[in-house]
Amino acid sequence: MSFLALDIHTAYLIVGFLYLLLPSFAWMVLREQRTLQVNLWCGGGFLLGSGLVLISFRDILSLRVFIVVSAVLVTVSVLLRIQSLCLDLDKPWRWRWLLLTWIVWFLIFVGLHLGLQNYVLRAQFMSIVAASCFFYIARLAWQIGHIERSQSAKLIGSVYFLVASASVVRCFNLMHKTGSTDLLQETESSQILAVAFLLSSIVGHFGYVGLALDRAKRREIKAVENRVRDEETLRLGKQIAQLDRQRSLGELSASLGHELNQPLAAILTNAQVAKRGLLKGSFGTHQLDELLDKIVYNTQRASQIIERIRDFIRPSDSRREPVDLNQVVSEVFGLIADEAKKREVSFVLSLADQPVLVMGDSIQFSQIVLNVFRNAIDALIQTEKRQVSVVCCRQGDRAVIQVRDNGPGFAPETLQQIGMPFFTTKPNGLGMGISISRTIAMQHAGLLMFSNVDPADGGGALVTLNLPILTRTLNSVSTQPVEGLTTSGLNKRERDTDRVV
Numbered sequence: 001m002s003f004l005a006l007d008i009h010t011a012y013l014i015v016g017f018l019y020l021l022l023p024s025f026a027w028m029v030l031r032e033q034r035t036l037q038v039n040l041w042c043g044g045g046f047l048l049g050s051g052l053v054l055i056s057f058r059d060i061l062s063l064r065v066f067i068v069v070s071a072v073l074v075t076v077s078v079l080l081r082i083q084s085l086c087l088d089l090d091k092p093w094r095w096r097w098l099l100l101t102w103i104v105w106f107l108i109f110v111g112l113h114l115g116l117q118n119y120v121l122r123a124q125f126m127s128i129v130a131a132s133c134f135f136y137i138a139r140l141a142w143q144i145g146h147i148e149r150s151q152s153a154k155l156i157g158s159v160y161f162l163v164a165s166a167s168v169v170r171c172f173n174l175m176h177k178t179g180s181t182d183l184l185q186e187t188e189s190s191q192i193l194a195v196a197f198l199l200s201s202i203v204g205h206f207g208y209v210g211l212a213l214d215r216a217k218r219r220e221i222k223a224v225e226n227r228v229r230d231e232e233t234l235r236l237g238k239q240i241a242q243l244d245r246q247r248s249l250g251e252l253s254a255s256l257g258h259e260l261n262q263p264l265a266a267i268l269t270n271a272q273v274a275k276r277g278l279l280k281g282s283f284g285t286h287q288l289d290e291l292l293d294k295i296v297y298n299t300q301r302a303s304q305i306i307e308r309i310r311d312f313i314r315p316s317d318s319r320r321e322p323v324d325l326n327q328v329v330s331e332v333f334g335l336i337a338d339e340a341k342k343r344e345v346s347f348v349l350s351l352a353d354q355p356v357l358v359m360g361d362s363i364q365f366s367q368i369v370l371n372v373f374r375n376a377i378d379a380l381i382q383t384e385k386r387q388v389s390v391v392c393c394r395q396g397d398r399a400v401i402q403v404r405d406n407g408p409g410f411a412p413e414t415l416q417q418i419g420m421p422f423f424t425t426k427p428n429g430l431g432m433g434i435s436i437s438r439t440i441a442m443q444h445a446g447l448l449m450f451s452n453v454d455p456a457d458g459g460g461a462l463v464t465l466n467l468p469i470l471t472r473t474l475n476s477v478s479t480q481p482v483e484g485l486t487t488s489g490l491n492k493r494e495r496d497t498d499r500v501v
Contacts, residue, residue, distance in 0.1 A: 007186070008183075008184050008185070008186050008190055008191065008194060009056050009184055010056075011191075011194040011198070012052050012055055012056040012183070012184065012194055012197075013052075013053065013056035013057075014198070015049075015052050015194060015197045015198050015201055016049050016050070016051075016052030016053035016054075016055070016056055017049065017053065018049070018198070018201040018202065019045050019046070019048050019049025019050075019052060019197075019201050020046060020049035020050065020053070021049075022045065022201055022202070022205040022206075023041075023042040023043070023044075023045030023046045023049070023205060024042070024046065025205070026038075026041075026042050026045075026205050026206075026208060026209050027039075027042040029209055030042075030209065030212050030213075032216070033212045033213070033215070033216050036084075036087060037084045037085075037087045037088055038084075038212060040080045040081065040083055040084035040087070041080070041081055041084040041085075041208055043077075043080055044076075044077040044078065044079075044080030044081040044084065045077065045081070045201075045204075045205060046077075047073045047074075047076055047077035047080070048073070048074055048077035048078070049201075050073050051069075051070040051071070051072075051073030051074040051077065052070075052074075052197065054066050054069060054070040054073070055070050055183055055184070056184070067113065068109075068110070068113065071109060071126065072106070074130075075102060075105055075106075075129070076102065078130070078133040078134070078137070079098055079101065079102060079133075081137055082133065082136060082137060082140065083098060085137060085140035085141060085144065086140065088140075088144055089140065089143060089144060089147075105129060108125065109122065109125065109126070112125060119181045120174060120181055122181070123170075123174050123181040124171055124174050124175065127167050127168070127170045127171035127174065128167075128171055130163075130164075130167040131164045131165075131167035131168045131171065132164075133164075134160050134161070134163045134164035134167060135160075135161065135164040137156075137157075137160045137164075138156075138157040138158070138160040138161040138164060139157070140157075141153050141154070141156040141157030141160060142154060142157035144211070145157060148211075148214070148215070148218075150210075150211055150214055151210075152207045152208070152210035152211040152214060153207070153211050155203060155207040155210075156203070156204055156207040156208060156211070159196075159199050159200045159203040159204050159207070160200060160204065162196045162199060162200070163193075163196040163197060163199075163200050165196075166189070166192045166193040166195075166196035167193065169188075169189050169192055169193075170189035170190070170192075170193055173187070173188070173189045174189075263298035263299070263302040264298070264302055266294065266298040267295050267298045267299060267302070270291045270294045270295045270298070271291075271295060273291060274288060274291045274292070274295075277291075320359055320360055320361065321359070321360075321361075321362075322357050322358075322359060322470055323357065323358055323359070323360055323361070323362045323365060324355040324356060324357055325356040325357075325358060325365065325392050325399055325401055325467075326351045326352060326355060326356055326392050327355075327362075328362060328365045328366050328369055329349065329351065329369060329390060329392050329401065330349070330351070331366065332366050332369040332370050332373060333347060333349065333373070333390075335370065336370065336373050336374065336377070339374075339377065340377060340388075343377055343380075343381075343386070344386055345376075345377050345380055345386040345387070345388060346386065346387050346388070347387075347388050347389075347390060348387060348388070348389045348390065349390045349392075350389070350390065350391045350392070350393075351392050351393075352392055352393045352394060356392055356393065356394055356399045356469070357399070357469070357470040358399045358444070358467045358468065358469060358470050359444075359468075359470050360444045360467070361444075364440045364443075364444075365440075365444075367436070367437065367440065368437040368440055368441060368448065368465060369401065369403075369465070371434060371436075371437045372403045372437070372463045372465070373388070373403065375434070375463075376388045376403055376405040376407075376461070376463070379405050379407040379408070379461060380405055380406070380407045382407075382408075383405075383406060383407050383408075385406070386405075386406070386407075387405070387406050388403065388404070388405045388406075389402075389403075389404045389405075390402070390403050390404075391404075394469055397468065397469050398466050398467065398468060398469055399466075399467045399468070399469045399470075400464060400465070400466055400467075401464070401465040402462060402463070402464050402465075403462070403463045403464075404453060404460055404461070404462045404463075405460050405461050406458060406459070406460045407460055407461060408459075408460075408461075409452040409453070409459055409460055409461045410450060410451075410452055410461050434448075441465060441466075441467070444467055444468075445467070445468050446465065446466055446467035446468065447464075447465075447466045448463070448464075448465055448466075449463070449464040449465075449466065450462075450463055450464075451464075
């Protein structure tokens with residue numbers, strides 16, 4: 001007894017056309033989410049629709065041809081949909097295994113259909129294969145639904161479970177000879193299968209569209225969360241970097257105070273001398289002019305020191321602008337010059353004869369150089385003759401600052417961990433200075449590298465800051481005098497295997 005309002009031919013024809021139209025509709029709707037998975041799912045649905053349409057037209061076509069072609073289309077479509085869901089789970093089949101599976105199926109099918117011409121066994125085999133594949137699709141869809149908490153995926157799994165169950169019913173009827181090998185016979189199993197295919201064509205495709213749109217929405221939400229998290233990380237990073245600069249200057253406060261005290265003391269002395277001279281009437285215009293020039297000079301010197309400190313510790317947004325690394329090295333040396341002199345460390349600066357320009361934030365570059373300079377000074381505490389050599393130059397299309405000391409160099413275990421947050425070899429260190437410096441270098445498409453110089457070349461530690469050059473400068477290195485230190489070029493470039501942090 002038929003429970004379909006339409007005859008079985010018309011039912012399969014309608015299902016076939018739905019499987020042709022709805023995958024095309026889904027493919028167009030998901031044009032912005034179009035991936036290999038979407039293409040496989042929609043393509044598989046289109047092939048399944050083509051196979052079902054052929055089945056409904058079997059009276060027009062050659063019986064043997066239509067059975068083989070329709071079976072091939074249906075089987076390929078199911079395998080494509082299986083691969084689509086496997087890709088969603090990041091567990092895809094190898095394509096050669098899919099092809100091998102289809103070849104094995106095809107050989108068995110052709111052997112039963114054309115070789116043995118056992119149509120009952122052929123129909124049972126096809127029902128078992130269909131049930132297995134549809135159960136597998138249902139299982140994959142449920143896994144996706146569980147992982148992604150997607151009701152759409154679970155709905156797809158449920159409807160394909162229904163199609164698999166209908167295939168089992170048909171196989172059971174064939175085994176008990178209550179069903180027909182012809183799908184277009186008005187049997188109960190054929191009608192159940194037609195209804196199951198009808199539901200899968202509608203629910204399956206709309207469910208897949210819902211699944212894809214849910215994923216797109218989740219990706220958008222995740223992108224917003226990542227952007228907010230990155231902004232918060234950047235804000236905290238700036239605060240930590242500022243605290244590190246303040247801490248560094250705090251540790252140099254005594255030396256900076258002494259450096260500032262020199263121009264202030266000179267101003268006071270010159271002012272007192274001028275005052276006494278004026279009271280006694282012994283100063284002429286020329287003498288008074290010289291004293292005033294000295295007062296102006298030392299006032300400007302004190303102002304420069306204060307401005308340098310203020311610029312270094314003030315909070316500010318990162319600004320990308322052309323920066324001359326020669327100037328960065330000179331200004332940072334100005335901050336630590338008194339500390340270096342106090343600890344009997346001589347600095348040898350070898351600066352390029354033209355600006356070494358890079359694009360970035362001068363304050364952040366100064367922070368890197370200050371951390372490296374202070375670490376070099378600390379490393380020489382047990383060295384008798386203490387010297388730090390600094391080279392700033394261009395090497396090809398890169399700007400390079402090399403800082404080499406004549407200390408004991410890095411221990412092997414230190415080279416393995418240097419630059420990691422909170423790693424330090426200092427008793428009172430926080431382990432953040434080099435970590436922050438490494439991050440700043442990476443943000444500017446650069447590298448901060450640590451190595452030991454070959455003992456044959458004098459030994460010691462070598463730190464290299466490597467950044468992309470902004471404009472063309474000369475490779476030549478010239479000697480530029482800086483107040484309070486000697487200057488000379490390095491005889492040759494240090495050679496060792498650099499460790500990139």
